[in-house]
Amino acid sequence: MRTRTSGLRPHFLPLHFPIEPNLLMAVSRFQSLFIVIGVFGLTVTVGVRGSIADDTKVKRSPSLSRKEVVRHCNPRTVDIEILGHDAEGKWISHAAGTILHEDGYILTCEHVTHPGDSQKIILADGTSYPYKVLARAGGSYDTAILKVEPKEKLPAVQLGHSDSVKPGEEATVIGNPSGRRHSVKHGIIDRVACGGGTQIQISQADIGPGNSGGPVFNSRGEQIAHVHVKIWTAHNISRHIRVDHVRDAFAKVFLDEDRYEHRLGIKVDCQGDEATVLAVEPKSAAAEAGILPGDVITTLDSMRIDEGCHFGLALMDHVGNAPLTLRIRRGDQVMAKELMPKPQ
Structure with a gap:
């Protein structure tokens, strides 16, 4: 008002x-x-x-x-x-x-x-x-x-x-x-x-x-x-x-990597309660780092990622031309993956 x-x-x-x-x-x-x-x-x-x-x-x-x-x-x-x-x-x-x-x-x-x-x-x-x-x-x-x-x-x-x-x-x-x-x-x-x-x-x-x-x-x-x-x-x-329409905004707008200068090549589930990787682009930074569909992202550098919308926030504000670290959970294993974002 x-x-x-x-x-x-x-x-x-x-x-x-x-x-x-x-x-x-x-x-x-x-x-x-x-x-x-x-x-x-x-x-x-x-x-x-x-x-x-x-x-x-x-x-x-x-x-x-x-x-x-x-x-x-x-x-x-x-x-x-x-x-x-x-x-x-x-x-x-x-x-x-x-x-x-x-x-x-x-x-x-x-x-x-x-x-x-x-x-x-x-x-x-x-x-x-x-x-x-x-x-x-x-x-x-x-x-x-x-x-x-x-x-x-x-x-x-x-x-x-x-x-x-x-x-x-x-x-x-x-x-x-x-x-x-x-x-x-x-x-x-x-x-x-x-x-x-x-x-x-x-x-x-x-x-x-x-x-x-x-x-x-x-x-x-x-x-x-x-x-x-x-x-x-x-x-x-x-x-x-x-709220699910907000999640849809993240999936279709904020997580669209074509909006940004650099890309990781990851599609993440925004409707679930975790940031689960749905797809990885071939030859992308994520593919080269060994990220797989089904992996759950838990942090991007020091930023906690508790759900898919949080990963969208990280794309807006953290992904640039510097290397970054994704911490993921794969089954009962937790591992860190180093990624170098690629320019568009």
């Missing part, structure tokens, strides 16, 4: 592309604000917020209480603040995101990554860091990766799986509506696949502008989506990008 410190009214871009049949979306470049007009009415993009910290790893089961979910997930959620100015005065934009990796990689919405005079993420304890936008996947993905340089390792979120989401389950949304940092709302999942199968729908969670990019957690403390849009003509109904 973007508001003006001068009190002047922000600009809006015209309606320009369809979301679903009979629905159109209007985007405010300056406000992280989406407006959807059509048969079902008007929709605006949003995000969420949380409270204080516990760094314990959440297991897949059993379910946690609301208080336990918030205590676990709050320190894994970040607020986003962008300050800027234009001809009409100063403005401030609010959004949210999650810590995708302990080294300072942040998951949020693509539509909140507009530039400003300054931009920062704010942790649950109030610590703030400036960030850079590392990668974007627009359209139905509405996903972006930010990077900060933390002084110490950060508590990372655990991603869930869309197939495990059921109608009627409780969901917790944490975000930054109107700058109310780490605010928490609870709702109920009432549709597990909408928006062409890329979104889930939640009712009863009263979220608003500034929640965009913030996480949706299940009762096990796993992130199952990030906040996309609120349907303003329905009471407390909102839609969110499914």
Whole structure:
């Protein structure tokens, strides 16, 4: 969400592309604000917020209480603040995101990554860091990766799986509506696949502008989506990008080595819970190092790789013209492989 410190009214871009049949979306470049007009009415993009910290790893089961979910997930959620100015005065934009990796990689919405005079993420304890936008996947993905340089390792979120989401389950949304940092709302999942199968729908969670990019957690403390849009003509109904669609963005966009100047020649599974090698390009750096399909990547140099999405982060930020070390697990063996990335 973007508001003006001068009190002047922000600009809006015209309606320009369809979301679903009979629905159109209007985007405010300056406000992280989406407006959807059509048969079902008007929709605006949003995000969420949380409270204080516990760094314990959440297991897949059993379910946690609301208080336990918030205590676990709050320190894994970040607020986003962008300050800027234009001809009409100063403005401030609010959004949210999650810590995708302990080294300072942040998951949020693509539509909140507009530039400003300054931009920062704010942790649950109030610590703030400036960030850079590392990668974007627009359209139905509405996903972006930010990077900060933390002084110490950060508590990372655990991603869930869309197939495990059921109608009627409780969901917790944490975000930054109107700058109310780490605010928490609870709702109920009432549709597990909408928006062409890329979104889930939640009712009863009263979220608003500034929640965009913030996480949706299940009762096990796993992130199952990030906040996309609120349907303003329905009471407390909102839609969110499914976590498996985020994984698909990694597989089809961020892990596409044609995007980068150097390549390793590895295809990694982004839908599973480990960074399992699916394929190795012939004559690639990976092939020459002896990487095989079925190997599980556990580190790239000093960066922990706990799942396929983490390997995508490493490709964005670590692979260049210098040699690197992949630590892999093959059956019950752990081994290190030296790779020299090849220029495109």
